[in-house]
Amino acid sequence: MTNTSAVVLITGAGRRIGAALAADLHGRGYRIALHCQNSIAEATALCADFNRARPDSAITLQADLGNPAQRDALIPTVMAHFGRLDVLINNASSFFPTPIGSTSDADWDALFDANARAPFFLSQAAAPHLAKNKGCIVNLLDIFAERPKPAHTVYGMAKAAQGMLTQSLALELAPAVRVNAIAPGAILWPESGKTQAQKQAILDATPLARIGEVDDICKAARFLIEDAAYCTGQILAVDGGRLLR
Known part of the structure; x- marks a missing residue:
């Protein structure tokens, strides 16, 4: 894939790993659509x-991924601005404990x-645009999609669902779009x-x-x-070998 004009949408790109991914790919020549929810200043x-x-090489998109209207506006906005989409990185995540006995429907939904x-519906919306450029989807998972973390049952279930999303879409979108993940x-x-x-x-x-x-x-x-x-359809663990234990 050439990166001279390619466009990448990264969710949760205002801070931490999302921001690092955006900076790295921008430095390699990609044009970047930075999604955020609360980290708008960053x-x-x-x-x-x-x-x-590089003038006109990036845009900022603020959206609550739990709001279908805001979520569904992201891909059309990227296309209206850049005219193409080559890579979707589903990085945005919610993470908090859900101990059995005190978990609510609101916790589940979040x-x-x-x-x-959101990764499913963004991938669905992005797929026809990615296919035009032999593009790809990269999902940010977690090693806890495969191994349970105490008191984080709902988080682990959601990440496991994203792992299945990665493998299922890899079949459904082939050969035009590759779908992989990093854990x-x-x-x-x-x-x-x-x-x-x-x-420690x-x-x-x-x-x-x-x-x-x-x-x-x-x-x-x-x-x-x-x-x-x-x-x-691959899930690449970048974990220092921790899954082995």
Whole structure:
């Protein structure tokens, strides 16, 4: 895939891994549509940086992925602005505990909207545009799609659904569109809620004995977008070997 005019839509691109993916791909020549929900200030600043470097190479799109009207406006807005779409990266996610006995329907909706429903409907809307350019979809999963995390049942279910989405769409959209996923392990510590003992326990469970770097995810995404022409339906664990334990 050439990246001289290719367009990438990244959901949840205002901060953390999404922002790192956007910066990496923009630096490689891609034009970027940065979706965000609450991180509008960060996404707007990032977009301005991109456009200073290369005029009209980025736009910011704010939408609540749990709102069907806002979600469904994203792909048409990208097409109206850039006229094409080559890559969809479903990165946006909700993550919080749902202990049995205290989980609500609202908790379920929030976790499934971000992690399963929105990736499905965005992929559905993007598919005909991606097909025109032999494009691809990259889903950001989690190693907890395969291994349960205590007190996070609904999150794990939603991520497992996204894993099945990856494999099912790989069949349904072939041969025109490739669909793969990345399952990160510990890349960035949560901004709150992890004690030093909990962090050490994660490191102890990771064969490579360290947390990963955002560049590890960027390299994996670049591989799946640019070099993995004969790969589809794959879930690439970037977790330092943690799934092995």
